Amino acid sequence: MIYSNIQKQILLKLLTKYESSKTYKGENTVLQSFSTKPSDIFKDYEKDSTDINAIEDFEKQCKSLESEKLIQIDWKYGRISKLISIATEKNWNTIRTILGVKDKKERHKEEIDFYISFYNNPDFEPIVKDFCKNQIERLENDKEAEYLQEDSKNIIALLNYILKNENEILERELSISVLANSKTWEEKYKRKVLKVLRQSGYFDSLIDNCVDEKEINKVILEECNVYSNPSYLYFKGNGKITFENDKTFSVYYDIPLALSSQSINKIKSLEIADSKIMTVENLTSFNRIKDSETFFIFLSGYHNSVKQKFLEKIYQQNLNKEYYHFGDLDPDGFFILENLQKKTHIDFKPYKMGIEELKKYSDFSKTLEENDITKANSLIEEGKFVEIMNYMLENNIKLEQEIISWKELFFEQKDDD
Structure with missing residues (x-):
């Protein structure tokens, strides 16, 4: 006989109950019976709105199992109330064979x-x-x-x-x-x-x-x-990258260079002529920001251990530099900064990430979200960036760094004109 999916569900439900019982474990001294409600298999069985043909088909499949002496049906008010196993070892083995499962x-x-x-x-x-x-x-x-x-x-x-x-x-x-x-x-x-x-x-x-x-x-x-997508690191400034095969690439402040994340493991040295080194959180800001005395790095995405080791290598090869980080003026931006400081042991100073910028560009600010508040309070509890976190919480304010990189450059260009 070929058994339907519904019939197999019924048998599996009963077998699972049996194999989870004290009877199966040999710990029971009384005879147990195992049953399931029809609605455990056909959830709409007891609803008056259920199609009568679907109900009749379900009941027909149950009766077929009963005729095979695998179950017993209890009826109440013309409907099935319970489906009960006929609990013999022979029956359980038959059910296992039908389901294709082992003891x-x-x-x-x-x-x-x-x-x-x-x-x-x-x-x-x-x-x-x-x-x-x-x-x-x-x-x-x-x-x-x-x-x-x-x-x-x-x-x-x-x-x-x-x-x-x-x-x-x-x-x-x-x-x-x-x-x-x-x-x-x-x-x-x-x-x-x-x-x-x-x-x-x-x-x-x-x-x-x-x-x-x-x-x-x-x-x-x-x-x-x-x-999820290819990751690249971006550089611009005055420097020279040397790879393990001794190939070198020059980096210029007005011509950004992008390398795949895989490539950084092959970098032997990064000689930087600029007096300052700055990591930038956002690619838009990286492209916008300019300073002929600063070497800029966009790390792209989460600063994992590979990128942290790369920054440590840069630091060891460029000890007499000032290190900065330019990120969003929100709790998450300061978490990224704190993570950089802690994981690399480099004293990255925040660049344009102060209360002054929050006040200056308040017209472009956003209100804090629940996760911002959670992170701000967490930083305060750790004694990190307490003043600016309190300012953000008290004024319900945060700011994206793209505003600053755009406006600062705009003002600088206007002043030059």
Whole structure:
């Protein structure tokens, strides 16, 4: 007999209840029965508005299972009230055969062996091992693993690839490399993998001040050199870049140079003639801002460990310079500045990121959002940028840096005229 999807759902529901019971575990001294309501399978079954033909078809499928002596039907007021299993070991084995599943104990043992094979493999990263350990503990405690085995296999492969990755890779490339399909990562596994990475604890210091899941995911992936789109670093000023193969490129203050993020690992030295070095948060501001005595760097996106090490290399090769950061005049902009200072151990000074600018360009300001307030209070609690954070909170104000770079340049050009 060929069983329908509805019939299989009924049998699976009953089997799951049985295999979760004390009877299955051999701990029960009384006879148990296992049942499910029709609405657990066909949610609109009990509604008066449900199509009568759909109800009749559902009931026909239930009666067919009853005729096979796999279930018993209880009726009430002309409708099915309960679907009850006929609980014999022979019936349970028949149901397993119909569903194409193994006995729970046998299945759990196979799954435990599956996870142990990864846990004991030295080629797999600690986060992968922790994930496998958690699944083993669940199965040993008679719980289901979080994911089907095939899904876990792909999650493990993705985790290990991402955690070992040292070069920039795009999300679609990751999907093709591991899953042989450019869309499967986004559609099926991205949220699952990021959940494991978030819960691992390994990224806590990076995501501590992130305000939502989207920001957290971006920070974690970029820390692992996984990007949604190609990432470039931009330079302009007076300097010379030398790569590991001894090829050199000159940088000029009026001709910006862009390099892929992958290229920065191959930079051997960056000699800067300017007296000041400034990182700029926004590309629009980077393109707008000018100063013949400053070397400007746009890092593009989250300042992950690769970019931080690159800044440290620049610092070691250019010790006698002044270091600045130009970012948005909002709590997030100051979080980026604080992160730069803390992670690189470089004394980046804020450039045009003061109360004076907030007052001067207040006509272009925006009001604070909930996440701004959260971040501002967090910085105040840490004793960071207290004065300007309090000013933002008291005046409900923030400012994008593009306004400053545009207006300052406009005024400078006007004065020159």
